[in-house]
Every structure is written in C-alpha cells, then in structure tokens.
Amino acid sequence: MAENKQLDIELNSKDVANGSYCNLSVITHSPSEFVLDFLKILPGFQKAVVTERIIMTPDNAKRLRDALADNISKYESHFGQIAVHNPEPAIPVGFNPSENKS
Secondary structure, three states: OOOOOOOOOOOOOHHHHHOOOOOEEEEEEOOOOEEEEEEEOOOOOOOOEEEEEEEEOHHHHHHHHHHHHHHHHHHHHHHOOOOOOOOOOOOOOOOOHHHOOO
C-alpha cells in the first residue's frame, strides 16, 4: 500500500510571507542550472531592479514549468483565458551584474 506523505511548509519570515512584486522576469541557463531573475520596473523608468533570484537544477526547472502550466490551465478553466499584453519587452533587456551596489 502506498504511503500518504505530506510535506510541511513553513514561511521562515514575515518578508517571505509578504512576497515580492514582479512585472518582468529574465531566465538564463548553463549546462548545470537555470537562473530565474524576477524584476520590478516602474513606468517611465529605464532601469529594472531584480527583487528575487532563484537558481534551480534543470530537472527542477522542468518540474516548475509543468506545475506552472498545470496551474495556468486550472486558473483559465475557472476564471477564463489570460490575455497576454505586450508579449515582447517594450525596451531591450540587458543585465549588468557589475552594477550591484549592495
């Protein structure tokens, strides 16, 4: 008989629980990892700020893709088709890690 396993998930801080807003994402990869940068850009500004960076193995990136596709399908079944506005970035996207001022 298959054992019913449950994963306990804990939010380790109030900041994590509050989340981060993202209106732009950039994905890069190497043979061993995918890097997902989530950015916030304000209208009228030419600079976007990376608010979160997630680094994953290729197999976990593929699992994320499948889970996201499944959830989008469920969302659209319940709320209707998601319209994609401006599928291409309005401005060229460049990344300069040397500008990190932390």
